[in-house]
Amino acid sequence: MLRTLLLPASLLVAVLAAAQQEQPPAQPTPAQPPASATAQTNPVKPTPEGLAHAKKVWGYDCALCHGDKGDGKGDVAASMNLTLKDYTKPDSLKDMTDGQIFDIIKNGKGQMPPETGRAKPDDIWNLVTLIRNMSKKTD
Numbered sequence: 524m525l526r527t528l529l530l531p532a533s534l535l536v537a538v539l540a541a542a543q544q545e546q547p548p549a550q551p552t553p554a555q556p557p558a559s560a561t562a563q564t565n566p567v568k569p570t571p572e573g574l575a576h577a578k579k580v581w582g583y584d585c586a587l588c589h590g591d592k593g594d595g596k597g598d599v600a601a602s603m604n605l606t607l608k609d610y611t612k613p614d615s616l617k618d619m620t621d622g623q624i625f626d627i628i629k630n631g632k633g634q635m636p637p638e639t640g641r642a643k644p645d646d647i648w649n650l651v652t653l654i655r656n657m658s659k660k661t662d
């Protein structure tokens with residue numbers, strides 16, 4: 524009789540002790556905010572197929588504003604009085620991470636419509652590569 528009463532009691536004590544030991548030690552405050560999606564670097568390796576597809580999407584959905592070559596001089600940009608960055612200049616995106624560029628293409632920003640629903644994540648990463656390549660001299 525005494526044993527059946529004691530057993531659950533000692534079990535409870537053991538569980539409580541274990542729970543206390545599992546408390547994580549106090550963490551020092553991190554100097555940097557936790558890595559977020561916008562800190563991500565492009566996880567998709569460029570392939571000729573991927574870039575060809577990105578070029579097609581660019582022609583349909585982006586060039587009207589950003590211009591065929593990415594110089595920011597598309598017809599719609601002109602008619603909307605938008606001042607866009609010139610991606611053919613190496614400096615234009617130097618302060619943006621791949622993740623930030625991905626995010627803007629995916630979700631849109633200000634006057635720019637989101638590409639979600641039309642493009643898969645891999646397609647968007649290929650667009651990031653395409654845009655980054657626009658400032659590289661190929662000829």
Ligand code: HEC
Binds near residue numbers: 580607608627
């Ligand atoms: C209606 C015109 C329009 C279309 C279409 C458009 N954009 Fe934009 N885009 C903008 C504007 C305006 C901004 C600046 C947004 C801001 O900072 O408020 C922008 C910003 C960006 C940026 C962030 C860097 C920067 O220039 O500030 C990227 C990258 C970008 N666009 C890529 C694309 C891609 C890729 C597409 C096609 C899938 C696309 N855009 C389609 C108008 C457009």
